[in-house]
Amino acid sequence: MSDSLGVNLKLLCSHYRSIAEVCRKLGLNRAQFNRYLAGQSRPTAHNLKRICDFFGVESHELALPGEQFARLVGVRGNDKVSSASGDPLSTLFEPLREQSGDLSRYCGYYFEYANCMSVPGTILLSLVHVREENGTFLFERQERQVTSGGGHAEESARCRYLGAAFQLQDRLFLIDYESLTVNEMSQTILIPSFKSRITRLNGLKTGVSSGDRRTPACTRVVWEYLGTEINRISTYRQVMLYQPDDPRIDEDIRQRLAHAPVRDGLFEVE
Template identity: 85%
Template sequence: MSSHLGENLRLLCSHYRSIAQVCRKLGLNRAQFNRYLSGESQPTAYNLKKIGDFFGVETYELGLPGEQFARLIGARGNHVGAPAQQDALQTLLQPLRDHSGDLTRYCGYYFEYANCMSVPGTILLSLVHMREEGGVFMFERQERQVLSSGGQVEESARCRYLGAAFQLQDRLFLIDYESLTFNEVSQTILIPSFKSRITRLNGLKTGVSSGDRRTPACTRVVWEFLGTEINRISAYRQVMLYAPDDPRIDPEIRQILAHAPVRDGLFEVE
């Protein structure tokens, strides 16, 4: 990246109330961003793309000579460098973000145990990663509907869910969508841990079966904390379907999942 980056960034930032506001929206450290502006240091490729995406310019354009970059911005009018208009969905969710608690202590990897909605009578173990990015708590859930039978492992489906997490009052709310087929939105509600060390989180999950009828379903769910750093390959090998009596499933988890999730029309969780 050329020496013109700082000058061009200052031009783009002039469309906002302050540099601090830009840093908050970008999720970047103010001191580090000031070094970009002064030319003392250069952004990583990742941060450079984040900056370009935020302002609506290509990364290579940020390195153009100042006069050429200014003409480029002027030619594009208000579409470049001006604060992005918040769309209706962002406006709807902003109060939810504002009132959400701090989920930092819940960041890390989990095994999720749930009764499989698509293959009744089996337990689905998924791998979940919750993280914080730019002040937003997001998570990714990996599923494989794999069942080991007679020494043979057959894979019927793989799913990847992406979602956002919120803490409202004394519950954790997680909303996600299936990012490979875009055919499902699911919600998980967990009871937070009040212990100094997180081990397991219990709750309920709603979604639909991947079968032809797309049947709505609800199941109890257990999240088992693995840590903030794990061997992902080793963990992913365990992501599959299990028989309810499989000895690899902890008896306590098996007992929780065996309880009916709906009773007298109300959800009940321990």
């Protein structure tokens, strides 16, 4: 196998949204595949056959010089980058997509508990849905600032955030924007679960309050995993503001929001 392997593999991968997507479809280890791309390692005969079958090329073709291989697969020299490269924003985020870990195990629905930025002294319960779409991990967060309790509840604000999720090193990064008004963004950083079963994730969220002054704020958050399928109607009814002593907020959630240290090793996950 010639030194053209890495170059030719990169060209083939450019037809997909990310390297991570290629690795998932191939069933190959991401770190090992990166070594193939960098020319630091060569595939075993078994892995080489899997790669060739996946891309529809022959092993001897992967050894051709880069320009000759590009002509062979019908790609002109000025088309070696993906069509998305014409969009500066897509180009900016492409390294994040390529370096992000596989978030498949985190797909599903969550309750997000946070100290409300707009109504201090209350806990805001939101509904989050994380999903995979064409190799990219996206999420939606629904908020309603409805006061819990008796009487006639009035909905003072409803927000719908859309965003993208990435796993870099040992942290989950989630960036989103408010899609109904498009007047704010927020970022959440979570500590992933290292246990086989995901129950609750701890982290921090930064954003702004929904008041007129749009005050910047940061709060601890707890994500509680609900599963891949839920009853959306009954679940959404629970999305509202709660008083900290509300019996529907268990003691563990209150403690995590109020006292959980942020340092590694002390900021526990389940």
